[in-house]
Amino acid sequence: MERSLFDRLGGKSAITSVVDDFVARAAGDERINSKFGRTDVPRLKSMLIDQVCEASGGPCQYTGRDMKTTHTRMGVTTGEFNALVEDLVATLNKFGVGKKEQDQLLGVLAPMKDEIVEVDSRKTGTPLPPSYQPAPALAKSGS
Numbered sequence: 001m002e003r004s005l006f007d008r009l010g011g012k013s014a015i016t017s018v019v020d021d022f023v024a025r026a027a028g029d030e031r032i033n034s035k036f037g038r039t040d041v042p043r044l045k046s047m048l049i050d051q052v053c054e055a056s057g058g059p060c061q062y063t064g065r066d067m068k069t070t071h072t073r074m075g076v077t078t079g080e081f082n083a084l085v086e087d088l089v090a091t092l093n094k095f096g097v098g099k100k101e102q103d104q105l106l107g108v109l110a111p112m113k114d115e116i117v118e119v120d121s122r123k124t125g126t127p128l129p130p131s132y133q134p135a136p137a138l139a140k141s142g143s
Helices: 005-009 011-027 041-055 067-071 078-094 099-116
Strands: none
Touching: 005 011, 005 099, 011 041, 011 078, 041 099, 067 099, 078 099
16 A cells, blocks of 8 residues: 555655745745735744645644635736746755655645636736735744
8 A cells, every 4th residue: 555645745844844945935936925925924834734734644634714715815816826836846846755746746736726816817926915814823822
C-alpha cells in the first residue's frame, strides 16, 4: 500500500517549511502581493499548514473559512491565481518535492480555483478592493 501524500511530503514539519517559504515568495511577488496587504500573516500560515496537512491525508483539521467566503470581494483574477500556483510550484521544486507528489497536491487544491477567482482576466497586480474584509487575526495565546 502506498504511503499517504502527507507522509510522502514529509509530514507536518516539512509542510510547515514549505508554507513558510511559499508565503514569503508570494509576499515578494508583485503579481499577487497586493492581495495580501491586510492579511494576518501568522493566521494565513497556520490556516495553510492545516489545509495542506488535511488535504494531503494528514491528521490536521482545517478550521478556517471556506474558500468562497475567504476570497469574496477580493477581485482575484485568473492571472493572479495562476501566479500563486507558479509560486507554489517554485517552492515545491526548491524543497525537492517529486513531480508525482506535486501533481497530486495541485490536483487536490485545483478545485478551489472556482471558489477563489472572481475576475476572468490574465491581469496580475490588481489592488485589493477597499470593501474586502479579511478574517480576524489569530487570538494571542495566553489571552
